[in-house]
Amino acid sequence: MPSRDASELASRLAQHVEAVCRRYLSSGRRVGRYWVVGDARNTPGRSMFVRLKGSDFGKGAAGKWTDAATGEHGDLLDVIRESLGLIDFKDVADEARRFLSVPQPTYDPAERRVRAAPAAAGSTEAARRLVSMSQPISRTLVERYLRARGITALHETASLRFHPRCYYRPDDYGPTETWPAMIASVTDLKGKLTGAHRTWLDPDGFSETYLGRAPIDTPRRAMGELLGHAVRFGLACDVMAAGEGIETMLSERSVLPSMPMIAALSAAHLSAVLFPDTLRRLYIARDNDPAGDGAMTTLVERAKSAGIEAVVLAPQLGDFNEDLRLLGLGALREALRAQIAPQDVARFMVLAA
Numbered sequence: 001m002p003s004r005d006a007s008e009l010a011s012r013l014a015q016h017v018e019a020v021c022r023r024y025l026s027s028g029r030r031v032g033r034y035w036v037v038g039d040a041r042n043t044p045g046r047s048m049f050v051r052l053k054g055s056d057f058g059k060g061a062a063g064k065w066t067d068a069a070t071g072e073h074g075d076l077l078d079v080i081r082e083s084l085g086l087i088d089f090k091d092v093a094d095e096a097r098r099f100l101s102v103p104q105p106t107y108d109p110a111e112r113r114v115r116a117a118p119a120a121a122g123s124t125e126a127a128r129r130l131v132s133m134s135q136p137i138s139r140t141l142v143e144r145y146l147r148a149r150g151i152t153a154l155h156e157t158a159s160l161r162f163h164p165r166c167y168y169r170p171d172d173y174g175p176t177e178t179w180p181a182m183i184a185s186v187t188d189l190k191g192k193l194t195g196a197h198r199t200w201l202d203p204d205g206f207s208e209t210y211l212g213r214a215p216i217d218t219p220r221r222a223m224g225e226l227l228g229h230a231v232r233f234g235l236a237c238d239v240m241a242a243g244e245g246i247e248t249m250l251s252e253r254s255v256l257p258s259m260p261m262i263a264a265l266s267a268a269h270l271s272a273v274l275f276p277d278t279l280r281r282l283y284i285a286r287d288n289d290p291a292g293d294g295a296m297t298t299l300v301e302r303a304k305s306a307g308i309e310a311v312v313l314a315p316q317l318g319d320f321n322e323d324l325r326l327l328g329l330g331a332l333r334e335a336l337r338a339q340i341a342p343q344d345v346a347r348f349m350v351l352a353a
Helices: 003-014 017-024 076-084 089-100 124-132 141-148 246-253 290-305 320-327 329-337 342-348
Strands: 029-031 034-037 048-051 065-067 160-168 177-187 193-200 220-224 231-233 239-243 261-263 281-285 309-313
Touching: 003 017, 003 076, 003 089, 017 034, 017 048, 017 076, 065 076, 076 089, 124 160, 124 177, 124 193, 124 220, 141 160, 141 177, 160 193, 177 231, 231 246, 239 246, 239 342, 246 261, 246 281, 246 320, 246 329, 281 290, 290 309, 320 329
Parallel strands: 239 261, 239 281, 281 309
Antiparallel strands: 029 034, 034 048, 048 065, 160 177, 177 193, 193 220, 231 261
16 A cells, blocks of 8 residues: 555544544543553553644654553554554455545455565564564463462553463474464564564463463463563663562562563573663562573673662562562562662552551
8 A cells, every 4th residue: 555545544533543542542531631542452551652633744643542551653554553453454444434424445356465474483574473463461370370469469460461372382293283472572672573482371271281371382481582672661760670480570570560670581691681761779689500601690780880779679489570579578578678679669659458
């Protein structure tokens, strides 16, 4: 579709911006001059703002939106694409025309529809498509999996998605299987998606052997460009916590709900995470194993070289999710309270009544 036609569609959608939001961002609500929702994929929350009133063109135009948690922004065509998980732009345009009751363009029957070429396996484009085809985690197996691991702090988790039938292949020669999966978006400091992480899940539920993960050889795999990037929870500011696993960081958020956190997905990637310009204090959630010790040492040295205070947070067991599950929320709260700066206790920690 010519860019002129796309601009015209976006402009016509903006004339009905609130109706568009009610249709495609139904998890949100109107707040003053904005429609507020979790993200463009219709996740419940309050980090994305769609302008309901504004100029006809430019940055402040009606229909323009910004996600404060990720830095993403766009127009109402992007909302349709992301909320419905569409890939081909023709499908986005066709849906916009249906909403606007605009006649669909006629095509020469002999014209072959040009489809997007298959994305290379493991590429950033493949990660982007996987994320776009996934759905919010609310009331899905992902939510059940996290709650089974003791994690109840599920706010600001728009980076997590659910795919009911995610492909899994044990090796280059084995047959392809499908399992439900938790899909995590890996993003850079500006919120641009660079990769994705998959945790395949057991549809039969939580078990002590697999802790809710699928009974396969490698239930966790990443794809795309990961070095320096991470799965993000909350908007980074002057204080941030970083660790390896998604479950580890969400366990910490159970008692530090407003502290921004990132999961680097492995010890090697944790040691290489990039720092926001605003960062002044970095909490490093270590895992009690040799790889975790090495990542911690490297990251501490890098932080100090950048003029950032580094504070190591140590679990009592193997990692902070084990602490949460086996020792309880109260014990985790007291352990972290003793390790973080007093001013951050007051700022980030919810104390027991």
